[in-house]
Amino acid sequence: MKTLMIQLGNFFFRYRNQFFPAIILALFILVPPSTEMWGSGTANLLKTAAAIAVVLAGLALRTVVVGYAYIKRGGLNKRVYAKDLVTEGMFGVCRNPLYVGNMLVYTGIFLLHGNPLVIAIGVGLFAFMYQCIVYAEEVFLEQNFGEAYRAYCRDVPRWALRLENFRHSIDGMSFNFKRVVAKDYSTVSAALLAILATEMYRFAIAENLEHQRSYLLVLAALMALVGMATALVSHFKKHGAFREPKTSL
Template identity: 65%
Template sequence: MKILMLAFGTFFFKYRNQAFPLIILVLFVAVPPTTAILGSTALEQWKDFVALAMVLAGLVLRAMVIGYAYIKRGGLNKRVYAKDLVTEGMFGVCRNPLYVGNMLIYVGLFLFHGNPVVVIVGSLLFGFIYQCIVYAEEEFLANKFGEAYSAYCRDVPRWGLKLSAFSASTEGMAFNVRRVIAKDYSTMSSTLIALLATEFYRVAADSISDQELSYAIVLVGLLVAVLALTGLVSSLKKKGVFDKLTAVR
């Protein structure tokens, strides 16, 4: 089983940028989002609140990781690779903090959609894929860094957050706001687009009533604004605006 998971991990490490959006699109299109839980709009609103809180927590965690000690997760030539063993910043709190952040975002998106099939299948599938990717990365790191990596694994949890280590692991480090924007604006943008598109899908699943028309227009306006802001940030990044890495202490 471990060998099969390693093969899956290697595959999805290489093609995750293409596979993950496709999987989400298929799940979301296959079944419409919920509009009420057990006939209760109040429960639906609480569910959405929890979902949005999870998404926000995931984005914040990713920002903390990138702001303190960012490492390139794309590997080398789309293969698992690491030049150094990074153990400071949020990597002193969790061995896979970016993946934990991603899972919070994905599960939050699935929960926001609300259909039980999407929530269960999506969460389990992405959890399995990330575990496979982690196995592939761990095998590479263990082979390259040996006992140093073994000691790191003994001290830092794979998925949990050892918050008691945060102060020591970030001591003397500065939080880099510009790097967060430059490196993670696309994740923030795609997450907002997914939320807005899902909400619009919910409103327009059958037909848009006169009462829902204004809300639908607001959603479209927000979607256009997110796309425009994303384009602006991308343009500024190409012009080198974020090259000067500004830190906040």
């Protein structure tokens, strides 16, 4: 079973940028979002607030990870690859903190959708796919870093956050906000657009659409604002605004 999961992990790693959004889109099209939860507007409002909080928690975790120690997750030629074994920053707290952040983001988006079946299938499927990717990465890392990686695995959990390690892991490091903006702005943008699009979808299919028009206009305006902010950050990035100065040896 694990051998099959490793093979699937290499596939998911290579095509995740196309495959993951397609899965979300397919689930949302097949099962429209819930317009009311347990027949209660208050319960629905609490569910929406909880979903957004989970998404923001995932983005916050990613911010801390990238701000202290960034590793290139794109691999090499879309294959699992790592030049160095990164164990500092949040990687001293959890071996896969970026993936934990991603799972929180996806969980929040599925929760925002609100249909119990979509939540169960979506969260379960993404958890399985990330576990496959992690198995594939672990094979590569053990083959290339040997005992150093095995010792790292003994000290740091795969998925849990061992927060007591945090202070020691960032000792001597400084938080790099420019790197966070440069490396993670597209993820933040995608998460915000997903929240807004899900809300628009949910209210567009609700009854009494006439009473929802003003809210839909607000959501559309926010989507346009996020899009413009993303384009602005991309423009500044292309012109070197977030480029890190080279350190001389």
